[in-house]
Amino acid sequence: MQYATEVKTYTCICCPLGCQLEVSFDEGGAISEVTGYTCARGKEYAAEEAVRPVRMVTAIACAEGSLEPLSVKTERPVPKDSIPDVLAAIRDLRLEAPIRAGEVLVEDACGTGVAIVATKSIP
Secondary structure, three states: OOOOOEEEEEEOOOOOOOOEEEEEEOOOOOEEEEEOOOOHHHHHHHHHHHHOOEEOOEEEEOEEOOOOOEEEEEOOOEEHHHHHHHHHHHHOOOEEOOEOOOOEEEOOHHHOOOOEEEOOOEO
């Protein structure tokens, strides 16, 4: 029988149940078991979170010619450790109105391969 050398715990955020998940690693550092989930999404979330956590980034940016702020987000989740750099890139954007919802504002945010897009239109 093989025993886990490390166990990490997480609270699942895939649905309102908030299952308490445990991810066990073997001696080689590979995931050996995931427990505590009630659905396949929870199992997948725990395995991803244990190895490579990612998050969506949402923020607001200013656009020249508009008094209202522009809400923006990453097109897909980015690695958790790159969030401060992505937020700094959003802060440094120099935009001009008009901007359409869905418009790509940055093609590759900080080398993540993920675009930053506008989530609303401003005239």
